[in-house]
Amino acid sequence: MKIKAIVFDLDGTLLDTLDDLTAALGHALGALSYAALDKARVRRYVGNGVPRLIERALYFLINGVDPKSDSETIGDRELFDACLSVFTEYYDKHNADFTKPYEGVSEMLAAAKCLGLKTAIVTNKYDGAARALKDKFFSSVDVVVGAQDGIRPKPAPDGVKKALELIGVDKSQAVYVGDGETDMKTANNCGIVSVAVTWGFRDRAVLDEYNPNFVIDKPSELFDALKSHGLLD
Secondary structure: OOOOEEEEOOEOOOEEOHHHHHHHHHHHHHHOOOOOOOHHHHHHHOOOOHHHHHHHHHHHHHHOOOOOOOOOOOOOHHHHHHHHHHHHHHHHHHOOOOOEEOOOHHHHHHHHHHOOOEEEEEEEEEHHHHHHHHHHHOOOOOEEEEEEOOEOOOOOOHHHHHHHHHHOOOHHHEEEEEOOHHHHHHHHHHOOEEEEEOOOOOOHHHHHOOOOOEEEOOHHHHHHHHHHOOOOO
C-alpha cells in the first residue's frame, strides 16, 4: 500500500537540539550546586523526554554510574522537581539559541509536501517546547504531538496514534522516522514501517539492533528508499 503520511521524531531526527539541551541541563544542575555534564554524556541520556534526562543526570551525579534501567531513580522527588522546574524555566527561553535543523531536513519536508504527503512530529519533548520549535522551524508540518497528560511517552504508541488520528491516515499508510532505540521501539509497538536515521543521537550499531525497515544516512535518501520498496510512486 502506498503511504500517505510520514511521522517524524524531533530531537536528533529533524532538529539538532543537543547544545541547547546540554546548556539547559547544566544551568539546572548548577542552580542546585551540581556539576554540569559534558555533551557526550547528555547525548546518551536524551531520547525519553526531559524528566528522564534529568533523572539520568542526577542518578549519575549522585551514584557515579549510569542508571542501568528506567526503574533506577534517585528517589528524591524534591530534588528532581526542583531540577525539572529550573530546567523548564530556562529551556522555555533558550530552546533555540543553538538549535537548528539538520542539513537537508527542510528540503526533505518540502519534498514531502510536493508529493502530497501529510507530515507529523511525535516527540517525548514536553508539548509546549515541541510546539514552539515546530512553529519556529517547521510551519509546514501538519501536526505535532509532544509529551502531555493522557498520552504515554514513546515507546508507547499513543503519540503516533494521536497524530495519525489528527491527520486522518491509517497506520498502514504511514511510516515513522527516528534516530534512536526509543523510536524503533515506538514503530514496532505501533505496527508501523520504521526508518532509522544515522545523523542523530545514536550510532548505527545501536539502531541496527532493532531491525528497522530502512536505514538512511542523510535526509535526501528517504524518498528513494521508500520508492525502491514500492511505498511511493
